[in-house]
Amino acid sequence: MTSTISHAIRVDECGGPEVLKWEALEIPPPGAGEVLVRNRAIGLNFIDVYYRTGQYKSPLPLIPGNEGAGVIEALGPGVHEFAVGDPVAYADPTGAYAERLLRPASRLVRIPEGIDMAQAAAVLLKGMTAEYLLHRTHRVESGETILVHAAAGGLGQILCQWARSLGATVIGTVGSRHKASLAETAGCAHVIVTDEGDFSTAVRRITSGRGVRVVYDGVGAATFRGSLDCLEPRGLMVSLGASSGPLPPLNPVALLSKGSLFFTRPGLAHYTATTAELRQSAEALFSAVLGGKVTSKVSRTYPLRDASAAHADLEARRLTGSTVLQT
Numbered sequence: 001m002t003s004t005i006s007h008a009i010r011v012d013e014c015g016g017p018e019v020l021k022w023e024a025l026e027i028p029p030p031g032a033g034e035v036l037v038r039n040r041a042i043g044l045n046f047i048d049v050y051y052r053t054g055q056y057k058s059p060l061p062l063i064p065g066n067e068g069a070g071v072i073e074a075l076g077p078g079v080h081e082f083a084v085g086d087p088v089a090y091a092d093p094t095g096a097y098a099e100r101l102l103r104p105a106s107r108l109v110r111i112p113e114g115i116d117m118a119q120a121a122a123v124l125l126k127g128m129t130a131e132y133l134l135h136r137t138h139r140v141e142s143g144e145t146i147l148v149h150a151a152a153g154g155l156g157q158i159l160c161q162w163a164r165s166l167g168a169t170v171i172g173t174v175g176s177r178h179k180a181s182l183a184e185t186a187g188c189a190h191v192i193v194t195d196e197g198d199f200s201t202a203v204r205r206i207t208s209g210r211g212v213r214v215v216y217d218g219v220g221a222a223t224f225r226g227s228l229d230c231l232e233p234r235g236l237m238v239s240l241g242a243s244s245g246p247l248p249p250l251n252p253v254a255l256l257s258k259g260s261l262f263f264t265r266p267g268l269a270h271y272t273a274t275t276a277e278l279r280q281s282a283e284a285l286f287s288a289v290l291g292g293k294v295t296s297k298v299s300r301t302y303p304l305r306d307a308s309a310a311h312a313d314l315e316a317r318r319l320t321g322s323t324v325l326q327t
Contacts, residue, residue: 003028004036008098009307011062014054017311020064020097022304027100030076034102037088041121042096043067044302044310044323045154046218046243051094052311055246058094064307065096065325067125069117079105087111089282091125092269097307099327106275109282114290122322123296125268126155127285128278129240130162130294132271135284137264138214138236142167145207147215147230148188149223150243152179154322157186158294159216164189165293171206173199173223175317182320194222200229211235211259221245233259238266298324 004027009020030036048064050056069089072082082088088108095101111120134140140163148163150156151172160170164187172188174180180191192202203212211232217223220242227237239247255261272278288294299321302310306325313319 004100006098006100007305008063008101009065009304011052011064012060014052014060017052017308017315019052020308020311025098027102030074030079030102032077033079033105034076035072035079035082035088035105035108036074036100037068037070037090037103037108038073038100039068039070039096039098039304039327040117041069042304042325042327043121043123043125044314044319044325045125046241046314048097049311049315050241055242063095063097063101065098066094067091067121068096068101069111069120069124070327073100076105081105082108082110087117087120089120089124091128092272097304097325099304107278109279112286112290115286118298118301118324118326119289119296122154122298122324123158123285123289123294124282126158126322127289127294127296128272128281129155129268130158131281131284131288132266132268133159133216133238133240134162134166136271137238137266140166140168140214143169144213145169145171145210147171147173147203147212147227149173149215149217149219149227150175151183151186151188151191152320153218155218155240157182157321158296160186160188161294162288163187165288171203171212179320198226199223200226203230207232214238216240218242219244220247224248228254228258228261231259231261234262235259236262236264238264240266296322298322300324301326303327 172183214236215227218240222244
């Protein structure tokens with residue numbers, strides 16, 4: 001098999017959306033244990049911004065993007081579990097912003113019937129993140145009250161829906177009034193608009209002073225201190241990211257003074273480190289989608305070559321729900 005000429009979005013230097021360049025590249029034949037995937041849809045996530053700006057370090061040049069879905073075009077030696085034409089999806093590591101890419105067969109999941117390419121690309125990374133957050137970082141149980149920041153976002157909506165199906169009471173925060181209805185539809189029993197007042201005070205009022213069992217916070221600098229104030233004694237602070245900027249320094253004594261709190265900064269790679277963990281997480285997600293516990297609506301699409309416009313809109317908070325780049 002000869003090399004394939006294809007196109008991808010490449011980052012040669014860190015910076016703003018303008019550093020995302022559409023370029024031709026040569027892809028060699030798949031090696032042992034690899035497959036060649038023809039992308040159909042690529043998920044847009046804020047982690048892509050972290051890599052583009054250099055907040056997450058990666059060697060340059062870089063092809064960003066952590067999740068996608070497509071069909072297998074070629075198999076490398078030793079790959080027996082898939083066939084050419086199989087629909088597959090993947091999440092992590094980077095490299096998804098491409099028309100075609102090589103992926104280890106051990107890091108692919110098969111897309112079941114009933115889920116299309118765009119839906120798989122939109123939901124896999126965020127949905128598997130929600131799976132481990134709700135079932136393994138902290139096992140959410142019926143009757144618990146939890147707080148989800150950025151509840152109108154792609155991950156936020158999945159977290160809220162899935163947590164409600166588990167019997168939790170979900171409090172969600174959103175950045176503006178027009179996003180509140182999205183959070184309510186996603187399963188929030190209470191929605192707090194952060195630009196209308198202090199959210200930690202509102203959480204204490206909603207919970208009659210008790211606080212919540214767990215906070216899922218992907219916002220970072222703007223919400224971190226307030227999130228700690230929302231927790232009940234021995235509650236868990238889960239830091240998912242920092243879309244508003246890096247977290248401020250944390251003195252461990254603050255965790256004691258606020259009620260012997262727990263703190264964790266989890267990542268998908270450590271919860272899907274083995275092929276078995278990866279596929280079990282994906283299967284749980286796809287089962288939740290097919291069972292109606294989680295719905296993943298693609299709110300907006302962009303051509304892959306217009307990834308810079310998608311990044312600009314993402315950073316300006318003009319996007320809600322899930323966004324997909326299409327090849």
